[in-house]
Amino acid sequence: MHFTRVPHPAPTPDHIREGLIADPGFGTVFTDHMVVIDYDEGLGGWQTPTIGPRGPISLDPAASVLHYAQEIFEGMKAYAHPEGGLSLFRPDANARRFNESAQRMAMPPIPEATFIAAVREAVLADAAWLPPIAGGSLYIRPFMFASEAFLGVRPARQYKFIVIISAAGDYFKKGVNPVKIWVAQNYVRAAPGGTGAAKTGGNYAASLVPQAEAIAQGCDQVVFLDAVEHRWVEELGGMNLFFVRADGSVITPPLTGTILPGITRDSLIAMLREEGLTVREEPYSIDQWREEARTGTLLETMACGTAAVVTPVGTVASPAGEFQIGAGGTGQITAKMRERLVGIQNGQIADSHGWVMRV
Structure with missing residues (x-):
């Protein structure tokens, strides 16, 4: 050209x-x-x-x-x-x-x-x-x-x-450490039939007020629930989510038109399956998140995106109180997935998928 x-x-x-x-x-x-x-x-x-x-x-x-x-x-x-x-x-x-x-x-x-x-x-x-x-x-x-x-x-x-x-450099000022996220209360990111699956500026403009609310609550990021029932976890202001469970399964919210189809998300699905984990794209509710964290059924929560790559979620907060994921630190799967993905991107780990293009 x-x-x-x-x-x-x-x-x-x-x-x-x-x-x-x-x-x-x-x-x-x-x-x-x-x-x-x-x-x-x-x-x-x-x-x-x-x-x-x-x-x-x-x-x-x-x-x-x-x-x-x-x-x-x-x-x-x-x-x-x-x-x-x-x-x-x-x-x-x-x-x-x-x-x-x-x-x-x-x-x-x-x-x-x-x-x-x-x-x-x-x-x-x-x-x-x-x-x-x-x-x-x-x-x-x-x-x-x-x-x-x-x-x-x-x-x-x-x-x-x-x-x-x-x-x-790093997206988060404090580096790769567990983030604390706030559950949006009176705001949604996208609704069925809207532009949630498009990477358009209006989606991000709509997230700025709830993100400011999250910061005012001492949190790093905001997580949005669905627009219809205000029950199902969707995504953060700019990252997709994965829930790593003790039974060897990993759940990520499905792409139903309200969630951005993240390229890091897609890459992680492939990599997690290569690790022998069962990845399911299915709805995951805020109540399930809280209960599985309480009982230890949930081991880790990962947030992922191009800018932050893979980031551990340590604590989730809302007016109903806070709950901690695992020990509140960086879990083994989260650390392994981040290390492997960054290694592929940097050419330190073999790229078996043909994902890397030399410039």
Whole structure:
């Protein structure tokens, strides 16, 4: 694929970049370049990709995204590979999910090969931004929004697809330690028939108030229950959940349209089954969670997602009180799954699934 290349007039000096990536945190240190691909229905669809300096986006005040929220995104990472260079983890799965989100939001699909090529170009341009720290990665954010200027409720005819990159360390400030989560009381993340399975910004905007409520209660994250019965556990604000039980079974809530189909979630299902565990995708209630934690039937709860990878849940809180998962620490399965998944992503463990793509 041909990319039009726009030279960067003033890339970040080496000494400044090195200072920024020494301790980048998560989501605040951005690299020099971005990929932009325009879509115009009147011009036949997707136009020539451009890679150039990262910078502000010029938008008309009537741009559809500002009024009707046609917007989707993905989250993925590039990792250092032990043989040199960088690698991506399951970028084809991100491309497929991106297009599934596009379909739900009445947006044009982007060819999967174009999506992956755009990600590769962005990573190659800014490979020097990889943090030289344990757990360091390049967090990649492909996104698309409606850019047509009009005021009317219909799908836009013009869009922008953009890829930006952030140098990233650990998602949680306290590192890989058990998190405490708050059960959302008066809010739901998604309802049947809604956009819960799409990776669209509105889902995350709706989670901000309950997330603030969780923080006010001394918790790290919020967990949402279903919108109909307010009984069934669905997901955290940005992570899927697994429940590891003493009988050798693992339960994860099913993908019924209200839960984001996580790529880390899908990977863990395969890996857990390889460990000889029985993984069931079935409803799991908040009452069952509390009771199985009390009786010891539940050994561990794992939260998972691209940003945080695999994270143990130690305590669950609500107005009804708190309950602890196991001993409140990091369980054996959680630790093993995190170590194995990170090892595959970093090229330290053999990739028997063909998940890793060298850049």
